[in-house]
Amino acid sequence: MFYxxxxxxxxxxxxxxxxxxxxxxxxQRPEFRAHVDAxxxxxxxxxxxQFERMARExxxxxxxxxxxxxxxxxxxxxxxxxxxxxxxxxxxxxxxSVEVDVHSATNAMPLTILMxxxxxxxxxxxxxxxxxxxxxxxxxxxxxxxxxxxxxxxxGMPDRALAATLDGYLSPEGQFGKFxxxxxxxxAGTPIFEKAYGVADRGRQTPMTANLRFNYASIGKAFTKTxxxxxxxxxxxxxxxxxxxxxADYPNADAKPTTIAQLLGFRVGIADFFGDTFDKADxxxxxxxxxxxxxxxxxxxxxxxxxxxxYCNGCYVVLGEIIAKxxxxxxxxxxxxxxxxxxxxKTAGFLAYGDPDVAEGYTRESPDAPWKSAVTxxxxxxxxxxxxxxxxxxxxxxxxxxxTHVLLDAKGTAWFFENPSDAAKPRAMDGxxxxxxxxxxxxxxxxxxAWTVVTLGNLDPPNAVRVGTAIAGALYGKK
Numbered sequence: 001m002f003y004x005x006x007x008x009x010x011x012x013x014x015x016x017x018x019x020x021x022x023x024x025x026x027x028q029r030p031e032f033r034a035h036v037d038a039x040x041x042x043x044x045x046x047x048x049x050q051f052e053r054m055a056r057e058x059x060x061x062x063x064x065x066x067x068x069x070x071x072x073x074x075x076x077x078x079x080x081x082x083x084x085x086x087x088x089x090x091x092x093x094x095x096x097s098v099e100v101d102v103h104s105a106t107n108a109m110p111l112t113i114l115m116x117x118x119x120x121x122x123x124x125x126x127x128x129x130x131x132x133x134x135x136x137x138x139x140x141x142x143x144x145x146x147x148x149x150x151x152x153x154x155x156g157m158p159d160r161a162l163a164a165t166l167d168g169y170l171s172p173e174g175q176f177g178k179f180x181x182x183x184x185x186x187x188a189g190t191p192i193f194e195k196a197y198g199v200a201d202r203g204r205q206t207p208m209t210a211n212l213r214f215n216y217a218s219i220g221k222a223f224t225k226t227x228x229x230x231x232x233x234x235x236x237x238x239x240x241x242x243x244x245x246x247x248a249d250y251p252n253a254d255a256k257p258t259t260i261a262q263l264l265g266f267r268v269g270i271a272d273f274f275g276d277t278f279d280k281a282d283x284x285x286x287x288x289x290x291x292x293x294x295x296x297x298x299x300x301x302x303x304x305x306x307x308x309x310x311y312c313n314g315c316y317v318v319l320g321e322i323i324a325k326x327x328x329x330x331x332x333x334x335x336x337x338x339x340x341x342x343x344x345x346k347t348a349g350f351l352a353y354g355d356p357d358v359a360e361g362y363t364r365e366s367p368d369a370p371w372k373s374a375v376t377x378x379x380x381x382x383x384x385x386x387x388x389x390x391x392x393x394x395x396x397x398x399x400x401x402x403x404t405h406v407l408l409d410a411k412g413t414a415w416f417f418e419n420p421s422d423a424a425k426p427r428a429m430d431g432x433x434x435x436x437x438x439x440x441x442x443x444x445x446x447x448x449x450a451w452t453v454v455t456l457g458n459l460d461p462p463n464a465v466r467v468g469t470a471i472a473g474a475l476y477g478k479k
Contacts, residue, residue: 031121036100043075058124060126073418082111099113100112108311114131151474180198181197181463182392182457183467186451187451188450202362208359212456213348213355213391214359214390215378215443217437217442220436227323227338229412243259243322252298260322263322270297271300272296286379293321335350339398343402348388362440391456392456403427403449444468454468
């Protein structure tokens with residue numbers, strides 16, 4: 001799900017929002033609290049007029065540079081998806097930024113609002129982001145270790161100094177087993193730092209290398225959305241098309257009125273493939289998205305189309321089947337030929353553990369338990385909901401391609417980022433954070449157009465996400 005914000009909009013399509021225990025905001029920076037309360041109250045109202053009045057009082061002049069129409073569109077979208085909001089907890093993530101966990105009575109997805117503030121009174125809001133994620137669960141979701149302290153870097157540092165400082169920051173994480181994976185940082189789309197940390201194969205104690213391919217988990221939903229945008233541009237799909245019209249033999253009549261827009265926005269209760277039945281199933285059964293489709297499509301809906309919004313892997317599995325139907329080729333082939341290839345994602349693919357240069361995943365039941373292989377916990381191959389593989393360079397290539405009209409035309413790029421002004425720009429500068437996580441897999445792509453941070457790991461969430469968000473937070477801040 002994508003929400004508009006100046007500088008940094010988070011769009012996490014997975015189950016990864018980290019909520020750590022921390023003192024309440026009032027005990028740390030009480031001068032920020034009025035801004036937080038006003039923002040959440042205005043957003044919760046669903047009123048564009050109330051939000052605009054709040055913005056003019058509580059936003060910095062730079063943040064107000066976006067138009068009132070853009071703010072109104074964001075408020076309408078969030079209110080449509082989440083309705084009224086209640087603050088659950090507020091914590092400091094840096095001396096000038098907070099993370100606000102909010103609760104929705106109509107949407108089960110975790111929702112976190114991130115805010116940054118001016119250094120001096122009146123401490124107005126300078127940046128915002130809304131991070132929407134999937135439900136909490138084993139190996140992901142809420143819980144886990146607290147966010148990492150940000151690295152001592154900033155956007156004004158020379159490349160060499162920034163890289164050296166980052167390495168000093170990350171090396172202890174790898175040495176002490178807190179992080180296992182690869183980190184890439186790019187300035188204006190060009191890598192300036194790329195390094196591997198920790199162990200790739202725990203049985204052989206093989207070290208990580210930068211050319212390893214990792215499970216992208218739910219970052220794959222961004223590839224599926226891109227494919228939908230391409231097919232819309234080609235006149236083969238419309239957002240108003242229904243499941244019943246596109247898949248006439250869909251085995252659940254209740255799902256047939258569902259539109260493409262509702263599938264993209266998680267606004268129908270297509271069954272998830274995760275659960276007891278999947279856990280007990282032979283994972284070799286799941287070789288393609290079509291196999292996942294046959295697994296989820298006959299199951300009862302958890303709620304009817306449009307009734308509410310709830311994180312939905314099954315929605316994207318159905319989108320994958322639709323992509324295959326209208327394109328005339330398997331979902332996997334479509335993505336490889338129309339997303340991976342034109343983007344320059346040279347080593348990405350629908351791979352499996354055991355394939356060349358694929359990092360095996362490891363999981364554990366508790367922080368004190370030993371690590372064990374997570375291979376048997378995943379389908380043999382992934383789906384349109386996630387599970388393709390690639391390197392950090394491949395994800396950087398995707399970020400560059402989706403921003404520069406390589407994968408979608410100007411109109412499609414504006415649709416992808418939900419920002420009409422992107423149609424007239426050579427490079428979209430919208431911020432997002434996309435993450436994926438499951439047992440033994442964690443992936444994070446943080447980008448605001450100027451900076452891109454990719455972190456991939458082979459341990460349970462939030463192994464890679466906490467690294468990526470810490471680095472991105474430092475780079476997005478002031479020089």
